[in-house]
Amino acid sequence: MPDPTPIPVFDGHNDMLLRFALHRERTPEQLFAGDPQxxxxLPRARAGGFAGGLFAVFPPPLRGEGPPAPKSYADRPMPAELALEPARTSTVGMLSILLRLExxxxxxxxxxxxxGDIRAAMASGRIAAVMHIEGAEAIDPDLAMLDVLHAAGLRSLGLVWSRPNAFAHGVPFRFPSTGDIGPGLTEHGRALVRACNARRILVDLSHLNERGFWDVADLTDAPLVASHSNVHALCASSRNLTARQLDAIRDSRGLVGLNFACSFLRPDGAMRSDTDLDVLRRHxxxxxxxxxxDGVALGSDFDGAAVPAAIGSAAGLPALFDQLANAGYGDDLLRKIGAENWLGVLERTWR
Known part of the structure; x- marks a missing residue:
């Protein structure tokens, strides 16, 4: 009889904190206790084996700019650059939500x-939450705020979301398109990568344009990691990775987390929830x-993107593992993809 216990998942990316921050009717504590929207x-994490992950802070303006929900990401205009003070207000607010939930x-x-903290939390049945920032707009060019955030628990940082900032140029959402759009890191961005290396903060390459990717690859002494990105050869989104980028990640002993967003999975780039789980298997x-x-894991983009209805939420994660097992993936490989590969690359990065 098969083991009914879900395979544990340490997930590379979710936007739960942003969803909680933008909700006006219920508190984060109420939403975490149960929110069908x-x-x-917590109930769906328990049901699906969601055991932890990188909990993203994406700093929008104070009100109104949550994740977009268009019919397609193709050529969607990006918001303007975000000023330091509103970015700090929203970033600190979302990090506070995570600490309040703890x-x-x-x-x-x-x-x-x-x-060690992650393994202990997972062993005790607690969700292991790692602070991650997606877009460094809250950090000043002198990097004083980086020290404060690191002391608070920040261990993973994406220099950009898909808009430009003082550090780099995010890749716009385009389909079909390569990610070779715009210039790479600024001098402030180069200094930020070096500072992250010195503090052993993971530098996340998802949302960077291609020139920024190669700038980080030339600078960093850590594994290259794209927390929630897919394969450009299978879905020609500007957000996905080329064969050359994937080879560089491999050579660094890095990792890619599979993004569940339908627009970054499907060959037609459509944001359709009837996307078959076999598309995820092909990626x-x-x-x-x-x-x-050892270089493949999950980066769901839960609460930040439209995902296949066959998964639906964290409770649906076992459906993906069933699909993979039926396609011949062994239990050891499934457990690597579920959690162990993320823990391995974090050990190599945070050493």
Whole structure:
């Protein structure tokens, strides 16, 4: 009889904190206890084996700019650059939500600052939450705020979302398109990468344009990681990675987390929830071919994107593993993809 216990998942990217921050009728504590409208809450995490991950802070203006929901991402105009003060207000506010949840649910969630913390939280049945920032607009060019955020628990940083800032140029959402759009890192961005290396903060390459990717690759002494990106050869989105980029990630002993967003999976780039789970399997097959069994994981983009209805939320994660098992993926590989590969690359980065 098959084991009914879900495979544990440490997930590379979710936008739960943003969803909670933008909700006006219920508190984050109420939403975490149970919210059928989103992708992640405590009951659905338990049901699906969602054991932890990088909890993203995406700093929008104070009101109104949540994740977009167009019919397609093709050629969608990007918001203007975000000023320092509103970015700080929203970033600190979302990090505060995570700390408040840890206080309110001490038996269910722990903010983790090293891999030992993650393993201990998962072993005790608590969700292992790592602070991640998606877009460094809250950080000043002198990097004083980076020290404050690191002391608070920040261990992973994406220099940009898909808009430009003082550090780099995000890749716009275009389909079909390569990611070779715009210039790379600024001098402030180069200094930020060096500072992250010195503090052993993971530098996330998802949302960087292609020139920015290669700038980081030339500078960093850490593994190259794209927390929630897919294979450009299978879906020609500007957000996806070329074979050359995947090979560079492999050579650095890095990792790619599979993004569940339908627009970054489908050959037609459409944002359709009837996307078959075999499409995800094809991206994983390609990632495994380039990166090997230790370089592939999950980066769902839960609460930040339209995902296949067959998964639907964190509770639906076992459906993906069933699909992969039926396609011949062994249990050891499934457990690597589920959590162990993320813990491995974090150990190599945070050493």
């Amino acid at each position: 989103g992708h992640i809450d 206080r309110a649910f001490p038996d269910d969630l722990a903010v983790c600052r090293d891999v 994983l097959d390609a990632l495994l071919e380039h990166l090997g069994e």
